[in-house]
Amino acid sequence: MRAHAWGMLAEYLCAFVLLLKGYSILALRHRSYAGEIDIIAARGRMLAFIEVKARRNEAEALESVTAEKQRRIARGAEAFIATHARYAQHDLRFDVMMVTSLWKISHLTDAWRVQ
Numbered sequence: 001m002r003a004h005a006w007g008m009l010a011e012y013l014c015a016f017v018l019l020l021k022g023y024s025i026l027a028l029r030h031r032s033y034a035g036e037i038d039i040i041a042a043r044g045r046m047l048a049f050i051e052v053k054a055r056r057n058e059a060e061a062l063e064s065v066t067a068e069k070q071r072r073i074a075r076g077a078e079a080f081i082a083t084h085a086r087y088a089q090h091d092l093r094f095d096v097m098m099v100t101s102l103w104k105i106s107h108l109t110d111a112w113r114v115q
Contacts, residue, residue, distance in 0.1 A: 010054035010099035011038050017097070017105050023048070027080075034075035039097075047090040048109070049077045054099040058106055061098035065111070070094070074114045 015025050023041040030037045039050040051073060053061035073094060081088055096111040 006054050007052070010097075011052045013099060013102070013105060014050065014052045014097040014107075015039055015041075017107065018050075021107075026084075030076065030080060032076055032079035032083075034079045035072040037073055037076045037080070040080060042087070042090065045090050046093055047087050048093045048095050049073055049080075050095045050097055051111075052097045052099065057100055058098045061100070062096065062108075065096055070112050070114075077114075 011028060015028060018025060018039065018041050021043070023043045025039065025041050026047075027037070027040040030040050037049050038052040039048075041048045041050060051065055051069065053064050055061040055064065077092060077094070081092075092114075093110050094112050094114070096108045098106045098108070100106075
């Protein structure tokens with residue numbers, strides 16, 4: 001499967017897993033001036049900004065979420081909050097979901113913190 005198609009499928013698989021876990025999906029591939037966030041999801045008062053990585057293994061997936069990528073996602077989260085004020089009082093969290101096969105999806109919650 002081509003990389004782009006595999007990445008898109010991975011995002012949909014992760015969104016489905018999140019729905020099963022009780023999250024509401026607020027946005028898929030949310031674009032702003034700051035960049036793109038793969039999934040924005042909410043559960044209760046928690047707002048999760050989720051980077052999806054489809055790789056051969058979890059180590060490769062985690063390595064691909066660089067410090068620059070984390071900063072870009074944090075800027076995207078700020079932009080989302082600025083345009084969706086109803087979420088301003090929510091707790092924010094940055095997660096990574098790793099897809100290593102159709103049947104292996106891992107969800108690392110609170111993967112990093114914004115300084």
